[in-house]
Amino acid sequence: MVDLDLLALHGLAVKKAGGAEAVAVVIGSEExxxxxxxxxxxxxxxxxxxxxxYMVSPAGREWLDERYPEAFADFRADEAASExxxxxxxxxxxLLSLFTDWQMIPAAGGERIPNDHSDADxxxxxxxxxxxxxxxxxxxxxxxxxxxxRLGIYRRRLDEAYDRVLAGDHDHVSGARIDSYHTVWxxxxxxxxxxxxxxxxxxx
Amino acid sequence: xxxxxxxxVVLDGSTVRSREAIGNKGRSIxxxxxxxxxxxxAMCLPIxxxxxxHAAAGVLEEEAWQSVLGGLAGIEEKLGRRFGDPxxxxxxxxxxxxxxxxPGMMDTVLNLGITEEVEEALGxxxxxxxxxxxxxxxxxxxxxxxxxxxDLDEPAPDAGPAEVREAVRRDTGEEVPTxxxxxxxxxxxxxxxxxxxxxxxAYRRHWGISEDxxxxxxxxxxxxxxxxxxxxxxVLFSRNPLSGDPAPYGEWLAGGQGEDVxxxxxxxxPLEALAEQMxxxxxxxxxxxxxxxxxxxxxxxxxxxxxxxxxFLLQTRSAKRSPLxxxxxxxxxxxxxxxxxSEATRRVSVEQLATxxxxxxxxxxxxxxxxxARGVAACPxxxxxxxxxxxxxxxxxxxxxxxxxxxxSPEDVSGMIAARAVVTERGGSTSHAAxxxxxxxxxxxxxxxxxxxxxxxxxxxxxxxxxGVVYAGLLQTEEVDPAEVPGLAQLLEWAAExxxxxxxxxxxxxxxxxxxxxxxxxxxxxxxxxxxxxxxAPAARGSVLASPEGARAVLLAGVxxxxxxxxxxxxxxxxxxxxxxxxxxxxxxx
Numbered sequence: 001m002v003d004l005d006l007l008a009l010h011g012l013a014v015k016k017a018g019g020a021e022a023v024a025v026v027i028g029s030e031e032x033x034x035x036x037x038x039x040x041x042x043x044x045x046x047x048x049x050x051x052x053x054y055m056v057s058p059a060g061r062e063w064l065d066e067r068y069p070e071a072f073a074d075f076r077a078d079e080a081a082s083e084x085x086x087x088x089x090x091x092x093x094x095l096l097s098l099f100t101d102w103q104m105i106p107a108a109g110g111e112r113i114p115n116d117h118s119d120a121d122x123x124x125x126x127x128x129x130x131x132x133x134x135x136x137x138x139x140x141x142x143x144x145x146x147x148x149x150r151l152g153i154y155r156r157r158l159d160e161a162y163d164r165v166l167a168g169d170h171d172h173v174s175g176a177r178i179d180s181y182h183t184v185w186x187x188x189x190x191x192x193x194x195x196x197x198x199x200x201x202x203x204x
Numbered sequence: 205x206x207x208x209x210x211x212x213v214v215l216d217g218s219t220v221r222s223r224e225a226i227g228n229k230g231r232s233i234x235x236x237x238x239x240x241x242x243x244x245x246a247m248c249l250p251i252x253x254x255x256x257x258h259a260a261a262g263v264l265e266e267e268a269w270q271s272v273l274g275g276l277a278g279i280e281e282k283l284g285r286r287f288g289d290p291x292x293x294x295x296x297x298x299x300x301x302x303x304x305x306x307p308g309m310m311d312t313v314l315n316l317g318i319t320e321e322v323e324e325a326l327g328x329x330x331x332x333x334x335x336x337x338x339x340x341x342x343x344x345x346x347x348x349x350x351x352x353x354x355d356l357d358e359p360a361p362d363a364g365p366a367e368v369r370e371a372v373r374r375d376t377g378e379e380v381p382t383x384x385x386x387x388x389x390x391x392x393x394x395x396x397x398x399x400x401x402x403x404x405x406a407y408r409r410h411w412g413i414s415e416d417x418x419x420x421x422x423x424x425x426x427x428x429x430x431x432x433x434x435x436x437x438x439v440l441f442s443r444n445p446l447s448g449d450p451a452p453y454g455e456w457l458a459g460g461q462g463e464d465v466x467x468x469x470x471x472x473x474p475l476e477a478l479a480e481q482m483x484x485x486x487x488x489x490x491x492x493x494x495x496x497x498x499x500x501x502x503x504x505x506x507x508x509x510x511x512x513x514x515x516f517l518l519q520t521r522s523a524k525r526s527p528l529x530x531x532x533x534x535x536x537x538x539x540x541x542x543x544x545x546s547e548a549t550r551r552v553s554v555e556q557l558a559t560x561x562x563x564x565x566x567x568x569x570x571x572x573x574x575x576x577a578r579g580v581a582a583c584p585x586x587x588x589x590x591x592x593x594x595x596x597x598x599x600x601x602x603x604x605x606x607x608x609x610x611x612x613s614p615e616d617v618s619g620m621i622a623a624r625a626v627v628t629e630r631g632g633s634t635s636h637a638a639x640x641x642x643x644x645x646x647x648x649x650x651x652x653x654x655x656x657x658x659x660x661x662x663x664x665x666x667x668x669x670x671x672g673v674v675y676a677g678l679l680q681t682e683e684v685d686p687a688e689v690p691g692l693a694q695l696l697e698w699a700a701e702x703x704x705x706x707x708x709x710x711x712x713x714x715x716x717x718x719x720x721x722x723x724x725x726x727x728x729x730x731x732x733x734x735x736x737x738x739x740x741a742p743a744a745r746g747s748v749l750a751s752p753e754g755a756r757a758v759l760l761a762g763v764x765x766x767x768x769x770x771x772x773x774x775x776x777x778x779x780x781x782x783x784x785x786x787x788x789x790x791x792x793x794x
Contacts, residue, residue, distance in 0.1 A: 014614060015614065015615070016595070016613075016614060016617070016618065017615070017618060055596070096634040096636070096639065097634045099634070099639045100633060100634040100638065100639060103639065103642040103643065104633075104642065106524075107445055107446070107524045107525065107526065111446065111526070112633075113524060113526055114559070114584075114642070116553055116555055116556065118553065119522070119524070120305070121305050121521075122524075124305045124306065128307035128308065128309075128311065128403075131307050131308055131403045135403075136355055139355060163406070166307065166403075166406055166407050167410040168410070174639055174640075174643050175643055176617055176620070176621070176640045176644050177617075177621070182639060182640075182643075183614070183617075186613075186614045186636055187614050190613050190615075200611055200613065
């Protein structure tokens, strides 16, 4: 079992900056306990904090990098985790191209023009693809949650984002300032990379 | 439209049934046929049949199936081909088509009717066995995914049908049928069944759409642009969608088929190549383009295939266009009498106008500047600042910054919000950085190359996210002269005629909404409340007036003049006012 000191700082690193509430959502722990852990991280120089918002300090990042291999040794050694991650990567590629299609519509001559969302059919097509990928993602997330129950929280967050998209809240596809599908997926990706000790591979 | 034994509608254009009966796709095919346009033969199982399917606990009734067979025989007769016949094979596509498009339903399965023997025949007829094999693979893959629910990776380029079949079997324990009629029946049932998929139900629940509806099924003959001489495929725009030039614009792939256009595996030729190769086909295509444009009152994007000298139109829809083309075509269509002038002022969005008028780098300024990096243009626009290499620095900086990162992770989003522009070393137009910067409207260039950003730290940079270039120094951008944008002066004149409010540069007695604390930071204002505040004012200024709600408030209050702020384009304010005024008039009439 990974201790809360590590997990709280890990959650903060995934989010970069945030309050105990947001970190508690990412790691699926009690907010008050997370706040305590983050205050301790500030006291030991692993995080900086002001007005209830925390950030991982450089020393905190080093400390995380040192602790990760041992903390997630089982997860890293588990073939099922690597297999699930490979599948995650494949869905990731599809999703990223979907987000691009959402924002930029292919036009004549190979150019793309910004999507002003005036074409309901086009948007519905992309939302439909998001639904198909979401169904694929659910299977992978269930596998991850079997290996590491904490990761189940991402399934619920993605469900919620997708549900909002379906309800016509289009900003929840790829909006950057909210818990959109892309935001949650991006955090999940970061979380997995850190747990598995991998580098981010960008789409070509 | 002829009914085959009452249960299936053969689409032939004699009557057009309602969208509620045969769905949007069925109706659009029937309309093209009514105009006398060449469309591959098709039939439709109407929405009523979907209700029967569900009433019968998810089974296609025998009588309906017999009607499908009757309709299929009609398609076979029209084309002189037979389903599953290796000598003269007919392949069909099956699509869903509800009255309103809705996510969660099965969309399309292509290439039904392919078997090992048909694959061989297709290879012979096209002279391209590789194409026949990949067509076969694609069918098995699609069937596996959509009908059997297999979670499959894209088949490897050298994979054969047996391998794809095995992948489906491994994932689902089920077989993809090798008998064409069995394939057809299964896909039709899957389309009907998808009306009750989890996603479709969730969507209807959200939108309060009745569960009693259903989807139609369209079965249509497939045509091939790679079978024999005088064949090919292409796309035609009834006007140039990039410049707005009224001359038709298109691409022609001689000997190409369907996906070749999209995938870029064939080099497309301009439309003139088709005119040289098959003048009468070209002429017929242009006639169709004019007819469809007139019918729809908008620029059309038409997919077509020529099979052995015979033209088929596959799809037509309103063309996506650049902001520049949106301005010009709106004015041209009104000048030609295809649409009203008031409609023209509505066809151009304020966002499109803002893009057209966005400040840009003058060519001579760009040519004289030092290029420090080149990459993929990920989010259009020009912005500059001091390069910072991490998000904290971007957030803490006093002045404008450009965030330069090897790659971006969630921790960089706050920095991307704070920075004026973003540059990354790795990744392409679909990378996280590209997606986020577009969401934020931050000009960005991605994939400038390993190690490049380290050298840029602390320097002043200008990022041209439209061209994918990063320059040294803070370069001067220039305003766009509205007179140089074709059609714009005319459009603005029409907008001015439709706005009772004038946009001016200065008015000493203007109510200053920003100074009063009414700004867009609080979200869009309530038009009625804001109108109360503005009533009787001789003029108004403020950032909120660029929003639809702000424009509406000015109109409701009867304020005669709006003063433009330094960052606001007068043209955009005016267009917004004209559009909102049109909306108000429409509401009053109702």
